[in-house]
Amino acid sequence: GPEYVRAIAPYQAGKPISEVAREFGLDEASIVKLASNENPLGMPESAKQAMLAEMKEIGRYPDANGFQLKAAVSEKYGVPQDWITLGNGSNDILEIAAHAFVQPNQSVVYAEYSFAVYALATQAVGARAIVVPAKDFGHDLQAMTKAIQPDTRLVFIANPNNPTGTFLPAAELEAFLKQVPPNVVVVLDEAYNEYLDPSLQYDSIAWVRQYPNLLVSRTMSKAYGLAGLRVGFGIAQPQLTDLLNRIRQPFNVNSLAQAAAVAALNDTAFLRKSAELNRSGYRQLTRAFEVMGLEYVPSFGNFVLVRVGQDDGAGARVNLALLKQGIIVRPVGAYGLPQWLRISIGLPEENEAFLAALKRTLG
Numbered sequence: 536g537p538e539y540v541r542a543i544a545p546y547q548a549g550k551p552i553s554e555v556a557r558e559f560g561l562d563e564a565s566i567v568k569l570a571s572n573e574n575p576l577g578m579p580e581s582a583k584q585a586m587l588a589e590m591k592e593i594g595r596y597p598d599a600n601g602f603q604l605k606a607a608v609s610e611k612y613g614v615p616q617d618w619i620t621l622g623n624g625s626n627d628i629l630e631i632a633a634h635a636f637v638q639p640n641q642s643v644v645y646a647e648y649s650f651a652v653y654a655l656a657t658q659a660v661g662a663r664a665i666v667v668p669a670k671d672f673g674h675d676l677q678a679m680t681k682a683i684q685p686d687t688r689l690v691f692i693a694n695p696n697n698p699t700g701t702f703l704p705a706a707e708l709e710a711f712l713k714q715v716p717p718n719v720v721v722v723l724d725e726a727y728n729e730y731l732d733p734s735l736q737y738d739s740i741a742w743v744r745q746y747p748n749l750l751v752s753r754t755m756s757k758a759y760g761l762a763g764l765r766v767g768f769g770i771a772q773p774q775l776t777d778l779l780n781r782i783r784q785p786f787n788v789n790s791l792a793q794a795a796a797v798a799a800l801n802d803t804a805f806l807r808k809s810a811e812l813n814r815s816g817y818r819q820l821t822r823a824f825e826v827m828g829l830e831y832v833p834s835f836g837n838f839v840l841v842r843v844g845q846d847d848g849a850g851a852r853v854n855l856a857l858l859k860q861g862i863i864v865r866p867v868g869a870y871g872l873p874q875w876l877r878i879s880i881g882l883p884e885e886n887e888a889f890l891a892a893l894k895r896t897l898g
């Protein structure tokens with residue numbers, strides 16, 4: 536295979552509960568997983584019912600064009616159906632974008648401490664990564680603008696960002712979009728958008744109308760509670776969307792996922808409940824960190840990065856101690872943050888179990 540494929544470092548997913556139970560001799564039911572930015576409420580009941588109803592058709596192929604799901608997205612975001620690309624999770628959208636717009640030896644720009652799949656998607660197409668140093672744990676958009684080269688075809692921006700939880704205000708993003716050359720596609724990855732306080736919300740779809748090189752990416756894995764079903768979507772003008780759909784596998788979103796996603800998109804009560812639970816869980820965790828004297832990065836997502844020591848072994852060491860107590864969180868050493876752990880915000884009792892274990896560990 537190509538050298539650039541052999542050079543890829545595999546994605547490190549959160550450890551599954553069953554694996555931790557086996558490895559540490561624990562009861563699965565006692566394990567708390569706060570490692571993958573999942574929705575602690577699980578899937579909405581409305582989506583579960585829609586999925587179960589769809590089961591009777593499971594012998595058939597899914598709708599290759601996802602008509603009903605696109606209709607629901609179209610209705611919710613006020614864009615025509617030919618502006619929408621459906622993905623098997625938003626990871627799929629990110630990868631499809633790299634395949635559609637970037638050739639080997641061209642370059643892709645993204646930020647230090649940003650989502651791991653940007654590096655993977657870049658490497659998968661044999662492109663060169665231009666990784667721009669972070670500023671206060673977030674994207675330095677001015678530096679990212681300057682980093683764009685004549686051979687750059689794609690820029691990945693996460694807002695809010697994972698794993699740091701930082702947020703870029705609308706004005707900064709808009710100034711950035713104005714400066715990006717029109718032959719460079721900007722992927723604005725809004726996986727955690729639904730957790731933003733209403734006062735911080737901005738209209739990225741208006742930018743999609745204005746900028747033919749902008750692709751907004753959304754997921755149903757976080758606030759919508761459908762991580763296991765794998766649904767994401769991209770919104771861009773038809774010229775971009777047409778290219779994405781040529782690369783997209785025809786049946787990339789399965790029929791159960793499509794049915795559940797339609798229901799979840801329309802379940803605003805569930806969305807509101809998820810965001811509220813997240814806000815109170817964030818306060819619960821960060822207040823405890825303050826009492827414990829632990830530094831954390833203020834987060835706008837459904838997770839928070841906390842510094843668990845002053846040496847580069849700290850993240851791995853505290854992570855192992857937590858695993859032994861049945862708490863799964865995410866070490867971020869591979870992101871270049873070896874003194875930190877990323878904690879997904881859970882139910883109040885899950886957050887409490889994590890905090891108790893952390894206190895026992897740090898003494």
Ligand code: PMP
Binds near residue numbers: 626724756767
């Ligand atoms: N973008 C960001 C910034 C993320 O944190 C994640 C989830 N970890 C994703 C995209 C992908 O999520 P999914 O493929 O489940 O939609």
